[in-house]
Amino acid sequence: MIQIRNLSKSYILKGITKNILDNINLDVAEHSFTTIFGPNGCGKSTLVNIIAGLDTATSGSIQSTTDLRNNLGYVFQDYRRSLLPWKSVKENILFPLRLKRVSNVHCEKSLAEIIELTGISLDLKQNVFSLSGGQAQLVCILRALIVRPKLLILDEPFAALDYEKTIFLRELISSISKKLALTVLFISHDLDEAIYLGDQVIFLTNAPTKIDNIVKIDLPFPREQNLTTSKEFIIYKENALEYVKRAFSFN
Amino acid sequence: MKLASKELILKILGFCALPLIWYLMADVFSLSSPLLFPTLKSVLTRLCNILVSESFLIDFSHTVYRWMLGFSLGVITGTFCGLIVGMSINVRKFIEFPLEFLRSMPVTAIFPLFLIVFGIGDPSKIAMAFTPTFLLMLVNTSYGVTLADITRRRMAFVFGASQQDIFFKIITMDALPQIFVGLRLALSQSLIVTVVSEMFIGTDYGLGQRVYDSYLTNSITSLYAFLIVLGIIGYLINKALLMIEKRYIFWTAK
Numbered sequence A: 001m002i003q004i005r006n007l008s009k010s011y012i013l014k015g016i017t018k019n020i021l022d023n024i025n026l027d028v029a030e031h032s033f034t035t036i037f038g039p040n041g042c043g044k045s046t047l048v049n050i051i052a053g054l055d056t057a058t059s060g061s062i063q064s065t066t067d068l069r070n071n072l073g074y075v076f077q078d079y080r081r082s083l084l085p086w087k088s089v090k091e092n093i094l095f096p097l098r099l100k101r102v103s104n105v106h107c108e109k110s111l112a113e114i115i116e117l118t119g120i121s122l123d124l125k126q127n128v129f130s131l132s133g134g135q136a137q138l139v140c141i142l143r144a145l146i147v148r149p150k151l152l153i154l155d156e157p158f159a160a161l162d163y164e165k166t167i168f169l170r171e172l173i174s175s176i177s178k179k180l181a182l183t184v185l186f187i188s189h190d191l192d193e194a195i196y197l198g199d200q201v202i203f204l205t206n207a208p209t210k211i212d213n214i215v216k217i218d219l220p221f222p223r224e225q226n227l228t229t230s231k232e233f234i235i236y237k238e239n240a241l242e243y244v245k246r247a248f249s250f251n
Numbered sequence B: 001m002k003l004a005s006k007e008l009i010l011k012i013l014g015f016c017a018l019p020l021i022w023y024l025m026a027d028v029f030s031l032s033s034p035l036l037f038p039t040l041k042s043v044l045t046r047l048c049n050i051l052v053s054e055s056f057l058i059d060f061s062h063t064v065y066r067w068m069l070g071f072s073l074g075v076i077t078g079t080f081c082g083l084i085v086g087m088s089i090n091v092r093k094f095i096e097f098p099l100e101f102l103r104s105m106p107v108t109a110i111f112p113l114f115l116i117v118f119g120i121g122d123p124s125k126i127a128m129a130f131t132p133t134f135l136l137m138l139v140n141t142s143y144g145v146t147l148a149d150i151t152r153r154r155m156a157f158v159f160g161a162s163q164q165d166i167f168f169k170i171i172t173m174d175a176l177p178q179i180f181v182g183l184r185l186a187l188s189q190s191l192i193v194t195v196v197s198e199m200f201i202g203t204d205y206g207l208g209q210r211v212y213d214s215y216l217t218n219s220i221t222s223l224y225a226f227l228i229v230l231g232i233i234g235y236l237i238n239k240a241l242l243m244i245e246k247r248y249i250f251w252t253a254k
Helices: A044-052 A089-099 A104-118 A133-145 A163-179 A191-197 A225-229 A231-248 B003-028 B040-052 B054-087 B089-104 B107-118 B122-147 B150-158 B163-201 B207-216 B220-248
Strands: A002-013 A016-028 A033-037 A059-064 A072-075 A151-155 A183-188 A200-204 A211-216
Touching (some): A016 A211, A033 A191, A044 A151, A072 A133, A089 A104, A104 A133, A104 A163, A163 A183, A183 A191, B003 B040, B040 B054, B040 B220, B054 B163, B054 B207, B089 B122, B107 B163, B122 B163, B163 B207
Parallel strands (some): A072 A151
Antiparallel strands (some): A002 A059, A200 A211
């Protein structure tokens, strides 16, 4: 679905060129769940922002079989600041459809469908500023899904949530992505999370960031939290730790 | 005691404190000269007489007309210019010095300039109310636009928003709380300047002129009564704006 070839990103700061991404080559298959794992500040967000059109690459190309601009859902790391505090939960979820001038009848129908599909229940009339962290992130997830995207990008969506909420949302994202046959790019700096969710895990190095390794995770779906204590999972994790040690000291 | 009722009692006490101190000092203990500090009773009697007099309505409407016209024009033009300045870093850099220079200059000090340009009629007084409003709205609106959340802009872009959508549905909304800060500051500043312009430039009708007349004729009770009227007008308008802010910019208190 997405082919990234020789993608590099650099910028000039005080006359010094700083390389962020260095010759990234990556294939993301349709309906796959790809987790991107790397140290803080290595350029994970820059990579997905380039894919989403929020940033531009210095060189290289991204090719996609679908028009990403109109088939993209994005869940931001800073979920609270991505919500519109002057709108209700319902209007925040419907915001992408309102931008496309979709009729009220169609909006209501899409909302009912996505709530039914995900099984998420929220007080739709509530103001978003009074929501808890977990509920606010659910609004962001529903907002990203209401456009029925082909590609869903999640940029460290659970970084600011407590453990209980994180576990719940991990299982939810995992099941929704398979139910809706989404192609997912999921940024994480939690190794367990990256292995638990992904069909493949991309291990990035420190900046200037390269892909150190791509690991296929052949664990069955649906995945539940007890998978993380299974023998297979631990083997994946032990191997992954070796890549991490190598990747983080790559330079 | 519940927090709400405790708050209410404190507010009532605060409201009564000033008149009570005045009453005790002037009416009960006669601690100062009535020429300097008249009794509360005489001032309130004079206030009632002023409020029911025909001339009060004329003075009041003239002051409010100058104030509101200057204020409204300042709000419209200042907000519009503030949105443009806030959106462009180059315009912001270009305008920084002239804006700071003009802001540092007290409007009341340049009233002779207004006299030369607009004459002694209403236009000069309206222009004086307009000036601080325009500057305050420009600064606060551009500040609000500059501070508009980048994550929300990016979110809107990702979901297919046009530049127009991002400007009207995100940036302007994000700037609203700061625009309201400007509105509240400008409202009181423009009232002050309107009253001062009426006193300095002179007029047939206007509350500022009545304050100055009372001073010139040594009518101290009238002077205090007109000051109370001006205080009440400013207070009520500010309260009304606060209520509008609370109703429409409800998310800022969270």
